[in-house]
Amino acid sequence: MSAFRAALRISRRDALRFKGRTALIMVMIGLPVLVITAALTSIATTQLTPQEKVPSLLGSADARLITLPFRTPVKQNYTGEAHEQRQARRSDRAWTPAEINTLLPGRLLRYQSSVVEARLADGYDRVDVLEVDLRDPLTNGMRHLVEGRLPAAPGEVAVSPEMIDRGVRIGGTVQVWRPDRAVRVVGVVQHPNRPGLREMVALPEGLLQHQNDGNSSGWLADTSGPVQRADIRRLNQAGLAVSSRAVIENPTQAELRRKSFDPEGPVRGLVSLGIAVVLIVMETALLAGPSFAVGLRRRRRELAVIAAQGASGPHLRTIVLADGLVLGGAAVLLGAAFGIGAGVLVESVSARTLDWTHGPVDVPWLQVAGVALLGVVSGLTAALVPAVQGSRQSPVHVLAGRAAVDTHGRTGRPLLGSALVALGIGGSFVAVRHGVLSVAASAAILVLGLVALMPWLVRSTGLLAARLPLPLRLSVRDGSRHRVRTASAAAAVMAATMAAVTVGIGLSSSYAQREEMRATVVPAGTVTIGRYDVDDQQWSTIRTAVTQALPGVELVPGQTAMNQHESTNLRVTWDPQACGKKRCAPPDAHSMPLPIGDERLLALLQGRHDPQAAAALKAGKAVVFDAELVRDGTLELVAESSDLNGATRNKKFKVPAVVSRAAEPAQTGALLPASAATAAGFTVAERLLYASYVPDDEERLDRDLSVVGGGVFVSVEKRFDDFLPTVLLMLLGAALVLVLGGTFAATGLAAADMRQDLDTMSAVGGAPVVRRLVVAAQAAYISGLGALTGLAGGLVSGVALTWPMTRTGYREPGAAFFDPGPTTIDIPWWFLAGIVVGLPLLAALVAGAFTRTRLVLARRVA
Incomplete structure (x- = not known):
């Protein structure tokens, strides 16, 4: 214990002496703790228990009685907020206070x-x-x-x-x-x-x-005693749902457990937690590892003196590990304290601006303690390799002033890394038949394998240094000599890159699959506004309001078929067996109301003027955008209408049709001329407006038009992948922080280690630009090696992730083992180029721009 206390004192003194390195390590360890603690505190404060909701729900009442549409028995949870009942004929009379008092005596206060x-x-x-x-x-x-x-x-x-x-x-x-x-x-x-x-x-x-029964109405009840479970059951039998203060504040264990239970949920939760812990500790340790490695080089003389005075290897190892404990512990305490404060502040502001639920400040101390322990473990893990190196250094070589380099060790035989990489790739092959969690587990194994392989990769690239230009040659050789520092930083970049590539491929494939399945009548970027159940005068008012709400926008009218003043939904009859396209798979793919209009609407749907299609439409033929819907030159339609009692009537008829190309492949259905509908016995009237326009605020336009004519709908057709660039840019930003953070930390430390070499180069006539190029090359080498390795791993995991994210079917029982089912794979090449090429280039430019070129003269030692 005395040796351990001495190690802690040495670490504390060293931390105060090198404040810059200390701050860097504490930020790398404490920042994740701060972010996670803030998130946990915000979530805990936001998530309200049923007991915390009682004042806003009941006030000071003993119970809240909720009227429902029917008088059939009610099933509810113990809070009364979730309830259901069997449908039946509505009662001719509404609940009255006198009728309620026969079931539950007390004073009633109505609410709705x-x-x-x-x-x-x-x-x-x-x-x-x-x-x-x-x-x-x-x-x-x-x-x-x-x-x-x-x-x-x-x-x-x-x-x-x-x-x-x-x-x-x-x-x-x-x-x-x-x-x-x-x-x-x-x-x-x-x-x-x-x-x-x-x-x-x-x-x-x-x-x-x-408001009649079932329309969010009921009573607050003040009773002579608590409303017990027997009272709730009696009221449920009568058709009322009940929230009782006594029951909510004193639930039984059975009531708390009465939820939908997933037997595999706890297992999935433990596996997810384990993967997250491994990846967070690994990434934090890799980011902080170079700082500990350089700290070891600065302290190697001090450690050599201690060893010369009789300290053993374990003593030296304890001193370096004490750095991780001291710095990790201090970072964790500050991160947790600031995280709790940040979480409370963020939650209070967000609850007010974003309408989040808000309750008493709740700090999940057990989870925060777990995160703090995770931070300390990360600090110790980051100091582990430098500690082993420090215990093995030669005091004679260090005190003689010889430069320290990393020994070859086992980098020539990367057996563990190769085995883990093979296991990760094989696991990905198997995981495609399961879920996202299985892919994540195999990706975690692959990451660990690549981390273990990184020292070998650094050494292997060092062998190629002789063929490189001078700046790169110096940087690669220096990185190869100081392999632990370089491999740790490159592995941190690799892990961040692999995560971004994996998620990017999965998201891009998911958006592509949804876009491939999209079926629409109008092209993307089209707004449709309309209402069916109005007369001509009401429609005129609505049209005027639309014109005022969209000034300068060209509106194209659309018509709807009507049968005895009822709007009719015209849909295409199609044969699912004959449709081989994926977007024909949904049953309602061709159930959308078909537009009826003239050449102006046809030009909007086609995105161009097609003289042949316009002539066919004018001749009374339907213009069809899907060739598989046309049989023998005709299009079969179903006119579906309903009367006031809700009864549905269908009428089938055929119209001559021609096939033409729409503005985009996702479009289906057809455009009907008004003459085709009238020939089938329907009347037509304008009830729709189309425009090649996307409103800035679709919801606001919808609300403003609804006030003019209740029931007006506003629909904007959008591509599913419109938001993909934004999502990928956000992912690229997260990768930017991790990649540049790890690169700059390692580059700065490497530049400090290379100061004598750089000063020597300047002293023999090297230009300042060469000094900048060497440091820039160091940043490019670290980030480039990590990015390329992460790209390779990310491609494997990303492609594997596409199956659980986009699988549209399941394997047949007799399918081959290697056939996991259909999927969509979409590689966002611009995103990958930005990570693998753009980020290393940016790191090199920034590192070179901020490099100090002033020559520092060294004092001659006699």
Whole structure:
């Protein structure tokens, strides 16, 4: 113990002496701890228990009774928030307080909730509405009065702080729709668990109409005693769901366990946790490893003196490992402390701005302790190899001033690394028949194998240095001599690159598969606006509103078939056996309403003017965009309509058709001329508008038009892979941080180690630009070697990941072992080029630009 205490004192003194290296190591170890602790704290604070929800749900009431559409028995969980019942004929009469009191005696306070469209400063928006008398003591805790007063009369509302942020003011009015009326704002109230909620609170039926049973309504109940489980069962049998304070606050173990249980869930969770622990410790250790390696070189004389005074190899190993313990422990303490504070701050801000759920500050101490332990283990792991090296160095060579280089060791026989790489590749081959977790496990084994192979790769590339230009030759030879430092940094870059490549290929393939399956009538980048069940006058009002909402946008009219003033859904009848395309697989691929229009709509659907197709359309023929839908020159259609009672009627008919090419391959269906619909006995009327335009705010346009004509729909056709570049750029940014961080740390340390060589080169006439090129070449060598190795591993794991992410079917029982089923593989070459070429080039440019070129004269030793 005395030797261990001495090692800790030496490590503390060394950490204070070299503050820059100490700060670098602490950031590399403490930053992951900070991020993970902040995330755990935010999640724990955001996730509310049923007990924490009781005040906002019940106020001070003993129970909350929830009316449902039918009078059939109810099945519910112990909180009453999840419930279901068998459908039956609706009751002719609604629940009354007197009827409720026969089942549960007590004082009742009615409540109801809904959603309305409210006109705010920037247009209409959806706003939650709660109608309950907040002046009643039974509602204490449901909402907190922030400013003003509570509603006391019909037409008065209190609003949430989010609506105040949107321009609503106390004393002003808010125009709402559904119902169409204006209400006066008298106060500001806040939800205790949702500070960002957009909400208005009014008296019952002070804003909304009376809501029948099953429309988010019920009663708060103040009873003479707790509402027990027997009371809940009796009310459930009558058709009411119940949230009881006594039951929620005192659940039984059986009630807590009564959830859908996945028997493989705990196993998957443990495997996922194990993979995450291994990868996090490995990446952190690899990033911090070069700093410990250079620290060893700076302290090798000190360690040699201690060894000359009688210290054994284990003593020296303990001193270096104490660096990992001291620096890792300090980094963990600071990271955990700042992580808890950051988590609380992020959660409080996010709950207000993003409408997250919010509860009391909750720190999951056990998980935070696990993360802290993980950080300490990472520090010890990063110091392990330098510790072994320090215990094996020769005191005589060090005290004589001879340069220290890494010994060959076992790099010439990379048996362990080769075995792990082979196991990882074989595991990937098997994992494609299973899930994402299996692929991740095989990828983790492959990463460990490549890490073990990295010293051999560094040594092997060093043998090629003689053929390289001078800057690269010096850098590669230096990296090969100091193999541990170089291999650790290159392995960190490799792990980050492999992870980015694997995920990038998986995501790109998933987006490509979804895009391949996309079936549409209109081309991507087209907005469709319409409503079917309106008359000509109402449609004229809607069309005017659309024109005003989209000024300068060319609108193309579309028509719909009508049967006795009912809109009719015209869909194509197709034979699934005859359709060999993947996008024909969904049953509703051709169930979309077919557009009816003229040459203007045809030009929009085709993205060009096609004279032959336009002439056929004018002649009364349908223009079909999928040749497999046409049989003997005709297109078979089904006209599906429904009456007021919901009964569906189908009418089949055929129209002559020609096949033409649409604007994009995903388009299917056909364009019908109005004459074809009228010839089949239907009337046509304009009820649709199309435009080659993507609104900046689709949801806002939808809300604004819905106020003009309730039921107006706004649909924008988009490619599934439109967001892929953004996702890949975010992934590239994450890789950029890890790759450049590890590269610059190792390059800076290598430049410090090479200072004598660089000064000698300058002294014999080397230009400053050569010095810059040497350091830039060092960065390019480290990041390039890691990126190329990570690319090789990432291609294997990424291709394997495409099967569980995009598999569209399963193997037949008699299929070959090597046939895992159909999949989609899409390689994002520009993304891979950015990682493998762009990041090393950027690292080299930045390292060379910030290199010090001033010659530092060394003092002559007599």
